[in-house]
Amino acid sequence: MYIPRNIDKELLAWRKEKTGKPLLVRGARQVGKSTAVRELAKQFDHFLEVNFEEQRTLHSLFEGDLNPLELCENLSIVSNVPIVPGKTLVFFDEIQACVPAISSLRFFYEKLPELHVIAAGSLLEFALAEIPSFGVGRVRSIFVYPLGxxxxxxxxxxxxxxxxxxxxxxxxxxxxxxxxxxxxxxxxxxxxxxxxxxxxxxxxxxxxxxxxxxxxxxxxxxxxxxxxxxxxxxxxxxxxxxxxxxxxxxxxxxxxxxxxxxxxxxxxxxxxxxxxxxxxxxxxxxxxxxxxxxxxxxxxxxxxxxxxxxxxxxxxxxxxxxxxxxxxxxxxxxxxxxxxxxxxxxxxxxxxxxxxRLYYWHREALNSNAEVDYLAQKGQDIIPVEVKSGKKGSMQSLHLFLKEKKSPYGVRFSNEPYAAFETIQVWPLYAVSDFVRGG
Incomplete structure (x- = not known):
């Protein structure tokens, strides 16, 4: 059973691009990166998956020249899967285990842009820290979290x-x-x-x-x-x-x-x-x-x-x-x-x-200790966000922030329905995503 994800439509849009950049799917362990890619693979005639943690012998293919045509020929022979631009999805999973394979991604964009290539890895950030400029402008990153x-x-x-x-x-x-x-x-x-x-x-x-x-x-x-x-x-x-x-x-x-x-x-x-x-x-x-x-x-x-x-x-x-x-x-x-x-x-x-990135605001002053849980950017405005009870509290920190920073309004998420109190908007906790995308 596959659970539809928000990134599915982004992956489908990438699939339709004629000369799309290789995708680097980034995120913590077990958040559904590989599963989403395998679901996308159903849109292709052929699917070639390499798991660099399991298939250690394939590392040797990336030890010499990183010519994508030669790599594809060898990978096709080893896996017995045809690699045809536009019809085959090539997926490098756990790519952090083979650093040269990460470096190869830029060459797929430069020399074989018609081929759809996706890479993912659970501990990918550690490898990228060692090669921070591996594919600037040539590889597109997409970030995945657990389900919202x-x-x-x-x-x-x-x-x-x-x-x-x-x-x-x-x-x-x-x-x-x-x-x-x-x-x-x-x-x-x-x-x-x-x-x-x-x-x-x-x-x-x-x-x-x-x-x-x-x-x-x-x-x-x-x-x-x-x-x-x-x-x-x-x-x-x-x-x-x-x-x-x-x-x-x-x-x-x-x-x-x-x-x-x-x-x-x-x-x-x-x-x-x-x-x-x-x-x-x-x-x-x-x-x-x-x-x-x-x-x-x-x-x-x-x-x-x-x-x-x-x-x-x-x-x-x-x-x-x-x-x-x-x-x-x-x-x-x-x-x-x-x-x-x-x-x-x-x-x-x-x-x-x-x-x-997430930010919060905290002011420590004599007889005036205030904290706002999160700050959200809406256009050119900074909106203070608190997660509080809808039945308790005077929202002093929100009001203080609004006064000092001249923000147009503040938001409080609670278990209450939608409401408004002067410059404070009350949103239900279940509507955080709606606030971000359109509120």
Missing amino acids: FDEFLTAMGEDSLLNAKKKASASRPLAEPLHHKLLTYLKRFLVLGGMPEVIRNYSQYRDMKAAGQLLDDLIISLRADFAKYKHRVPSLRISELFDAVVRQSGGKFVYAKVATEANHKQVKEAVDLLLMSGLVISVTHTSANGLPLGAESNPKKQKMLVLDTGIFQRILGLNITEVLFDDDFDAVNKGAIAEQYCGLELLKAVSCYRQE
Whole structure:
């Protein structure tokens, strides 16, 4: 069973291009990169897949000249698959295991642009760091994350509900039964997360316990990968840092709070490796005095997100009964899981052709401590975003930001329906993607 993904239409559009650049599909382990490519392969007459981790003997084909015509001839003979431009999809999977193969991609564009070539890899960022200019302008990157909430609704067979959600707004709010149904699905999504294997299983059997077991399996597999990151950083230390990210969720990441004998430099290196792997995503502080937001960012002040809320809640050991069945926002947001979800949705909803960064704003002053969870760019405006209860709180941080930065409005995501309070727009938590794409 294949779960339709948002990137499918982008892959199909690329397939129709007469002289498309080779695609480099980038993302963390097990987010569905290879599966999406194999689904695209159904549009071709022939499909040649090389897995460089499994098929080590094929590395030798890339040790000499990287002439694409010669490479195709040899690959065709070895695999017994014809390579015909326009009719064959060539897929290099786990390409990080063969660095010369990464370098070969630029030559496919220069000398054989009619051939459709896609490459992917789970630990690709580590290899790209060694050859940062391997194919500038000659290779197109596409970034893949776990399923977003919209994709989850599709997997659940709720296309009509999804369409209704996309059409809703403050002027056209959803009927209460639809709003409640979406919140019910959202709570499940917070617990399950968006890893394709987990969602595929749940969509078939609707068994939360089985989904939890799959999450445990995934976590074990991800931890086993730590040994592949860098030999100079022990995998145990990386695992400690991963757990520390989970424990410190919702607040500024403090290196000194990490329970390890490593010094600050070693801890920072382990964090950087987790960021490169895509398992951890940083939310960086910025003064937000203008665009781009990164111009005034402070990398010494960061919050950290785990790639997937399902993995996050499983490691944290949340009481999923409270999350699933309690309507109180504080219960739903146990361990800042809703804040994690919101940040991840902000990333997933942007164009898959760029790697978005997340930012937050924090001001520490005497008797005036304020923080805004996220900052979103809308045109030339900086929009402050908070994830808060719809029934509690005075939104002081939002109002303070609006006053200081002269932003036109702020946004609060909550479990309430659409609403507006002067310069504050209230959006339901299930509509983060709708806010990014059109709000």
